[in-house]
Amino acid sequence: MSRFAFFLGEAYRALRRNAAPSIAAVVTIAVTVLLVGVLVPVLDASGSKTNDVRNQLELKVFLFNDASKGEINSLQNRIEGIQHVESVEYVSPAQALKILEQRLEDKSLLNELNSNPLPPAFNVKLDDPDNLESVQAALSPPDSTGKPQPISSAIDDIVTGEQTQAIRSVTGAVKIMLLAIAVLLGIASLFLIGNTIRLSIYARRREVEVMQLVGATNWFIRWPFVIEGIVVGMLGAGIAVGIMVVAKAIIVDPLSDDLTLIDNFNTIAFGPLIASLVIGAMALSALGSGVTLRRFLRI
Amino acid sequence: MEESHAHTRPSRPPIVELNDVTVVYPGGHVGLERVSMKIDRGEFIFLVGPTGCGKSTFIKLLLRDLEPASGSVMVAGKDINEMERSKVPMLRRRIGTVFQDFKLLPNRTVYDNVAYALQVTGTPRAEIKRQVPEILRMVGLGAKIHNYPDELSGGEQQRVSVARAFVSHPPLLLADEPTGNLDPETSIGIMQLLYRINRTGTTVVVVTHDREMVDKMRRRVVQLYDGRVIRDQSAGLYTTDESTEEFGVRVSNELGVDFGDHDGDDIGAAL
Ligand SMILES: Nc1ncnc2c1ncn2[C@@H]1O[C@H](COP(=O)(O)OP(=O)(O)O)[C@@H](O)[C@H]1O
């Protein structure tokens, strides 16, 4: 316990006596955290934009015309029970005809029909397009010969919604791009923070040598540096969070009253975002200090 | 001393013992070549020789800052190159060191610099509070206890470093040109301090170019030349008679004769 107090004191001394490099490290971390703190909600918001598009993904399950009411009801229950199915909507031949009517310009075409050729169907909405295969497999699992067999004899055909495949590849690309941006940003901040910490420790290389000379163990030397890293990370993240809170109150919140667009910023919870930024910055900074020191501790 | 009585317990191993030690620096330069020597507990030794002859290499070897290419380095009977790397700090706590450039921590006061040598061993605070001012009074710095190193003269800084080296009362103290940066008068003060430390029983090894001091003190002198021991003489002078030394160097060079480990024999006397 007294040793912990000693390490705390050592870290405080280092911060006070090496003010310039410490301030550089704090500023670097503040800028990085600010960057990440602004970009994460923006990325998240653009992510939920594509989510709207993804909601239009569906499967159509066409039934035979002679399917009974009982069969239709029990099948609807079964499909709703399948994992990753968000909703199931029954479309009767009459309803289907109405939809078709609305879409067609030349309504006279329909008048020439003396009976309704459209089959009854289910529109099955999925929670995520990536689950398309698994839902399809659940609707018609392969039999012993490997051929898909519909789960009900009332099912005539299962068809993927018109644009489902296209949407799937587009949203996949957006996903990958967002991920790439996040990864690049992460790497850039690691380098930035690592470099700043390295400079600040490099300036104290001789001090570390002297400590080793009088018989300090590696951890005895390292702890104060790690604690210093935690404090630097905390200060940097604190400054960034302060700026973010003020910016949210002054810029984002008034706008969100007028523009529904900005609503998306609220999709990510501000509290957890800040908490993970602060903890991340502290961990990164402490780790950076500890790891950089390793190089000088080799005897 | 126990060693002088034939019927006492077997004597403790010498504080330092080098057996046929060769040090090769990366790049192939030979720092020390086949050096063997013993240093007994309580001795005061001067290590002399021209720049680049291997004196600092010798000091680094004892601190395990360097490892020998061959041969063994024993400190208090233990081969220090056999022990685990994690134990090296323990070795260094038992060896006080003083260097030409003081090696003080610039961000600490005089008190904190000396206290650090005790803090690394986990000495209780109360004990540190008692010992540090005491040792600082001994080296004559009682009044500058809260100053920072850059507020002190060179001589004062070196006194701090001597205090740090001695505060845990190590059995061995190594000083590598401790007066190399100091004027003659200040040097005398530092040397007196080292001598007083030696009188408490600590073995002291001093690397120096200070001819006057060596000649005046008349202690054991080990002379290195080109990585080899060319003279090991008790109560010796900084140099032997010019012609004899040159002769010794020549013999050593041409015949590879090892003049080490002849405690008390000087080349002139051997001839
Ligand atoms: N790190 C090193 N790498 C290569 N050669 C070295 C190194 N340190 C010392 N030497 C060489 O080893 C020899 C002995 O050096 P040193 O022990 O420092 O001499 P001294 O202290 O007697 O002046 C010198 O020739 C020096 O150039």
Ligand SMILES: [Mg+2]
């Ligand atoms: Mg030297």
